[in-house]
Amino acid sequence: MQNPKTIFLKAILSKKELASVDLNYAKYELEAFLVRDSKAKKYLESGKISERSKEFKQIVKAVRSVLRRAHSLFEVGDRSEEYLRFHEEIGEVKTWKKLVELSEAVLASHASSNERKEDYKELYTWLAKKVKPLNSIIDLGCGLHPFSVVFLGKKKLKGMNYLAFDINNSEKDLLDLFFDKTAGFFEGFYGKADVMNLRNKQSQKRLKSLDNCDLAFMLKLTDHLDRGQGHKATEEILVSLNSKYVLLSFPTITRSGAPMRFPKRKWVKYLCNRLNYGIEIFETKNELFYLINKC
Ligand SMILES: C[S@@+](CC[C@H](N)C(=O)[O-])C[C@H]1O[C@@H](n2cnc3c(N)ncnc32)[C@H](O)[C@@H]1O
Numbered sequence: 639m640q641n642p643k644t645i646f647l648k649a650i651l652s653k654k655e656l657a658s659v660d661l662n663y664a665k666y667e668l669e670a671f672l673v674r675d676s677k678a679k680k681y682l683e684s685g686k687i688s689e690r691s692k693e694f695k696q697i698v699k700a701v702r703s704v705l706r707r708a709h710s711l712f713e714v715g716d717r718s719e720e721y722l723r724f725h726e727e728i729g730e731v732k733t734w735k736k737l738v739e740l741s742e743a744v745l746a747s748h749a750s751s752n753e754r755k756e757d758y759k760e761l762y763t764w765l766a767k768k769v770k771p772l773n774s775i776i777d778l779g780c781g782l783h784p785f786s787v788v789f790l791g792k793k794k795l796k797g798m799n800y801l802a803f804d805i806n807n808s809e810k811d812l813l814d815l816f817f818d819k820t821a822g823f824f825e826g827f828y829g830k831a832d833v834m835n836l837r838n839k840q841s842q843k844r845l846k847s848l849d850n851c852d853l854a855f856m857l858k859l860t861d862h863l864d865r866g867q868g869h870k871a872t873e874e875i876l877v878s879l880n881s882k883y884v885l886l887s888f889p890t891i892t893r894s895g896a897p898m899r900f901p902k903r904k905w906v907k908y909l910c911n912r913l914n915y916g917i918e919i920f921e922t923k924n925e926l927f928y929l930i931n932k933c
Pocket residue numbers: 708709710750751778779780781782783803804805806834835836837856857858859862863
């Protein structure tokens with residue numbers, strides 16, 4: 639007989655828009671749900687599970703909802719066709735100008751990066767003044783944000799090291815292709831994307847084992863990590879990172895476009911004071927950035 643968790647995972651990931659979710663991450667969320675819901679755990683362990691039962695459907699629905707929230711899929715739906723098209727077009731790129739043009743289109747296809755597309759140049763100009771040197775970047779919960787390095791300027795891309803992590807599997811291929819193409823235009827450029835579930839304790843060990851870097855991005859990520867349960871998860875990652883600077887960001891408008899009532903995240907300031915980290919703010923019309931100096 640098949641392991642009950644395997645049966646659940648198969649059902650949970652059978653939706654087309656969840657097909658790209660990393661299996662280990664889905665397993666992690668299923669297990670976390672079973673810890674929260676003892677009735678569901680009892681049902682799963684009863685040895686009498688039926689895919690048609692109310693209990694089975696409720697568990698599948700609850701875990702899918704967590705996965706959708708983490709992947710921001712509920713707002714963009716299935717993007718596989720668009721991804722394939724980008725993959726093909728980027729694969730055929732012959733000039734840097736064309737790669738920049740396509741990168742802008744990719745950034746516009748993801749809600750988070752689309753919201754800041756007019757601000758990238760200004761943001762990178764500010765970052766380049768603050769973070770010196772800026773030769774290595776780690777991007778956590780990256781989405782498609784790594785495509786924005788095209789705004790960093792040609793000089794900085796020579797010798798740049800960029801590691802990008804997310805739970806989303808499907809973006810990995812597109813990012814690696816982009817990194818390979820960029821390496822073809824800039825000597826010494828190295829980029830790599832990988833799957834990492836930052837809510838998993840082992841990620842902290844992995845983060846600690848990475849080489850030192852100049853800047854780490856944690857953009858629009860901490861709400862996914864903390865999930866309204868304090869800020870311990872964010873703090874642990876912040877401390878684990880071997881990065882001189884960390885850039886956290888938060889949206890300042892709601893999904894419907896209205897300004898948030900409390901856009902400032904005072905806890906970031908308190909946390910940095912307690913940890914003795916420096917902090918500077920950069921603000922755009924819809925996003926608040928905290929540049930944390932860990933040195
Ligand atoms: C709102 S998007 C932000 C994307 C990107 N950082 C940006 O600002 O353009 C949140 C991202 O965090 C990722 N994410 C959510 N939970 C995660 C986790 N536990 N581990 C790693 N990445 C996660 C999602 O897959 C998604 O790409």
